[in-house]
Amino acid sequence: GSTTQKNLVQSVTDALDTILSTDSSAVVFGEDIKFGGVFRCTVGLAEKYGNERVFNTPLSEQGIVGFGIGLAAAGATAIAEMQFADYVFPAFDQLVNEAAKYRYRSGSMFDCGQLTVRMPCGAVGHGALYHSQSPEAYFAHTPGLKVVVPRSPIQTKGLLLASIRDPNPVLFMEPKILYRQAVEDVPVGDYEIPLSRAEVLKEGADLTLLAWGNQVHVLREVGQMAEKELGLSCELIDLRTIYPWDRETICESVSKTGRLLVSHEAPFTGGFAAEIAAFVQSECFLNLEAPVERVCGWDTPFPHIHEPFYVPNKYRCFDAIKKLASY
Amino acid sequence: LTMLRLCRFSFRKTRAWAFSPTRLLSSSGEPSGHEQSLYPGSKSRFSADIAQCRPLTSDGDGGVSLYRVMDRLGQLLNPEQDLNLSEETLLKMHKTMMLLNTADKILYDAQRQGRISFYMTSFGEEATHIGSASALNSNDLVYAQYREAGVLLWRGYTLDEMMNQCYGNHLDPAKGRQMPVHYGSKELNYHTISSPLATQMPQAPGAAYALKRAQAGACVICYFGDGAASEGDAHAAMNFAATLDCPVIFFCRNNGYAISTPTEDQYRGDGIVARGPGYGIDSVRVDGNDVLAVYDVVRAAREICVKMNKPVLIEAMTYRVGHHSTSDDSSAYRSIDEVSYWDREDHPISRFAHYLKQRGFWDEKKRSEE
Secondary structure (H helix, E strand, O other): OOEEEEEHHHHHHHHHHHHHHHOOOOEEEEOOOOOOOOOOOOOOHHHHHOOOOEEEOOOOHHHHHHHHHHHHHOOOOEEEEOOOHHHOHHHHHHHHHHHHHHHHHOOOOOOOOOEEEEEEEOOOOOOHHHOOOOOHHHHHOOEOEEEEOOOOHHHHHHHHHHHHHOOOOEEEEEEOOHHHHOEEEEEOOOOOOOOOOOEEEEOOOOEEEEEOOOHHHHHHHHHHHHHHHHOOOEEEEEOOEEEOOOHHHHHHHHHHHOOEEEEEEEEOOOOHHHHHHHHHHHHOHHHOOOOOEEEEEOOOOOOOOOHHHHOOOHHHHHHHHHHHHHO | OHHHHHHOOOOOOOOOOOOOHHHHOOOEOEOOOOOEOOOOOOOOEOOOOHHHHOOOOOOOOOOOOOEOOEOOOOOEOOOOOOOOOOHHHHHHHHHHHHHHHHHHHHHHHHHHOOOOOOOOOOOOOHHHHHHHHOOOOOOOEEEOOOOOHHHHHHHOOOHHHHHHHHHOOOOOOOOOOOOOOOOOEOOOOEOOOOOOOOOHHHHHHHHHHHHHHOOOOOOEEEEEEOOHHHOHHHHHHHHHHHHOOOOEEEEEEEOOEEOOEEHHHHOOOOOOHHHHHHHOOEEEEEEOOOHHHHHHHHHHHHHHHHHHOOOEEEEEEOOOOOOOOOOOOHHHOOOHHHHHHHHHOOOHHHHHHHHHHHHOOOOHHHHHHO
């Protein structure tokens, strides 16, 4: 169908606009939402749909998520925003103890499946400790929640629409560095990209490279380096949904290639790559030619001036590929 | 500065936000410097008298009064007062309070006998449940904490349903997933209880907002205790309810204790009612052991909520006669005399029985029939 050029921010706005126009119960809310949002994701929506549907809340993440749970439990589509993923933690109790367990604890009498919580995440060049975090691992440890991370504008619109419509509470983490940098020809119409399905972006025979969000683009470049300089054919996969994750696609790929590199900005210990590595070594043990490599943020808070050394850059990833290939 | 770089915000001249300082300035004749402030956060008047610039604190005056309809002996303070409650309703109120009290005794003992794992009683607080529940409509949503089983009983929850949940048997619609007393009923619009305290509080205004948008003509009631009121969720809830115009009644059961923690260790201000005005919320304190007074304030609160789409805060003063739960022995932190006083001299059920007897609706014959 027809497409228009949009960046990631505009894809978010587009998805929200689509929901607001087709679902009369839908409301969008959070800090600074009304004027358009600090990243401009909600520009024009309050004017178009009114202040009752697109509105500011007081500055309280626990309030925003709690309020959103109540809205959803009462039958409204509730799309909440955390201004930065780094600030989601006051809402941790509401997300983990309430949203995730609402359906289970009531025997399905009640649920808050109509809740979606969006938040900008990830390194941006100068964000330091509190404007750079990737908290997906904390929530991937919580049955009852879903966690989704898009890599591009086309993916964002489709995954966000799917997340909002998914009958479970979903955390949608948008890599902020891509907000303006990433521009694509995004389909104009309403479309969804399925959750819990990874995407193989490039097929390969020798190695599997797995990431999500902006790191997919880093690994794409690393794969090209590996092909050019080492003659290796790399399979590149975007996980897309962190939890529940697509075990089948990953294990199929690793069983084929025998070598896996997982990379994320979040710290190494207890990061989501650890879960993937544990599962893969259990399921694909006899197919593995080398231990699973994880290239991640270091086990420290996210620094400011040292960011280039902190993030899993292409050189560190390339080194890991050399290690995998020569094991 | 980081924030500005991230969002590349630039001042736009495309909107004209109205700003007329002359509207706010006082007319001539006012002492200079005492005009109305233009600060966005407060448009009060300036004053050189610092005493004028301090909100009232609660030292010395004994605090906000408690609204009551009848005294400890069931006599109306205002004999002319008529709450328009039929004999049928009054008797249902009394019977439901007694049913709750009796079920509590049996289920408490069931835990002691090892039949169920855990239980929490509502001894002494029956009027807070029944007084409030009787003033609501059946389609008003209930977000409770854990000591509001009487609200469910009023709405028709059966003893079987109570026990199915406590025993966690195959008849429990929640499939035995939660500890006892974590009731829920879709049919009775009572959201399933969760153990973390005050988490229901910001959810209640959210649900109320949805009801408002759906023009359901219904409100939400949110119960919580004096301890839970200290949680951050309580603060967030009230602020959201006020700023977002939510038809929600915040009903605090101030029973004097949060497990062993007495109210003097829980707060230093005048209880929970005094916090309401801080949020811009209409608030009232009521004698929680007076079932008619509780009924009266909740009925009035409901009308404010539904007609004006604003929240109301009710603080019902009461006393927790029982232990916190079957895992608690309250003789470790309070005197048996204190408990005995409330159980014998100022119990909501006996108080109401006196009232009913004086009205001729209740006597010993009826009591033995039940």
